[in-house]
Amino acid sequence: MKTSAGATVEDVNHMVLQCIEGMQSKIPSRGHLRGVGLSVPGLVNRQEGILTYSHTFGWKDIPLASLIRKKTHIPVFLDNEANLLSLGELCFGSGKIYKNFICVDIRYGIGCGIVYENKLLDIPGELGQICLDNLTHVKKDMPRLTLEDRASDHAVLKKVEIMLQQGSTSSLLKSYTGPVTLDRFREALLNNDQAALSIFNQALSDLGIALAFLVNIFHPEAFIFHGPMTENNPLFYSRLREVIDTCSLSPFSATLDLKPSRFQNMGGSVGAVALVLHELLDLNPAFFTKS
Structure with missing residues (x-):
């Protein structure tokens, strides 16, 4: 539901x-x-x-x-x-082979669940609420620029919409009738569309930096990803691997697995x-x- x-x-x-x-x-x-x-x-x-x-x-x-x-x-x-999502992976899914792993759910927002020593920690990880604003611009009770504003599925499609309104995006994205959906955005990525790749790479750069923090803190054996953009998308995993390897301590990232959930939706x-x-x-x- x-x-x-x-x-x-x-x-x-x-x-x-x-x-x-x-x-x-x-x-x-x-x-x-x-x-x-x-x-x-x-x-x-x-x-x-x-x-x-x-x-x-x-x-x-x-x-x-x-x-x-x-x-x-x-x-x-x-x-x-x-x-x-993490509990499902721990009991029935890919998480059964790991003692320590983190599930990352990327949809309208970005959340994570943390399993440590085969136990689900009772700490809902609001990863998407990491503040990316310059502190001089942050005021109490005012909207903040967050990770989910930059890297969620919703944020990616919003960026495409803005580029289309400005007339600065690619001919492929412009060729679609109606709003650009995630399926159409994925199609543009697979066709090496430069505007789509630019938006995608920036989103994954921001996400990868946040995940590198988690690597350095929790030392997970794996990240297991849920969400439409993470399914059957090798570009997602290759780009994310680059960023995490660059931004985290190498001993922790060297054996880190990145994989999609086999349960999908x-x-x-x-x-x-x-x-x-x-x-x-x-x-x-x-x-x-x-x-």
Whole structure:
């Protein structure tokens, strides 16, 4: 289930309830739905089931789990979406072969989930909120230039839109009717379109510098990437490798793996299933740890 950045709490509740009804209708008569896992963008109090803050939605202190539970009488659990991507990889995916890895989710924003010593740290990584502004320009409660303003999928397409409005972009990007989508932008990259490559390389330079910080701090064995721009895109990995190798300590980056998630757009659902299994059946208490 996907939600847009402008969705209200009522919108999300309605969509979740519809989804639950759809699942219940497919369960055999002797079975029942044991629990629901929700993957949400933002800061989460996992124990209380509260979305503490979401930059994407502009929400604060929303008790999502209890709102859904009151309507369905089914146990509901939620966590940050990047954390659940990491949990899914740890339980069922590429993360099973690593003790220390970081999942990076690049879509409208940029988040990361950190697994250390085979445990998911309870620290939703708001990587996209790293401030890139000159400090002399930063004022309290004023908009800031952040990493997700420069390197998210949304930021890349916004840059294309601005270049098209200024008439300074390539003939290939101009040839598309309607707005340039991520698929069309990827097509331009594969066709060696110079305007698309310029935008892409700048975004990956900013992202790579941020990831190099994480390499130096956490010493991960791998970065596992989620998001449309990271799938079947060798340019993404080759450019990112260059930046990380340049900006991080060489002993840490020498054996670092960069790979896409094999779950693709199902990663959040896989992580939500892992969360429900943990909370209800306590399959592996070691999956979670406090930072």
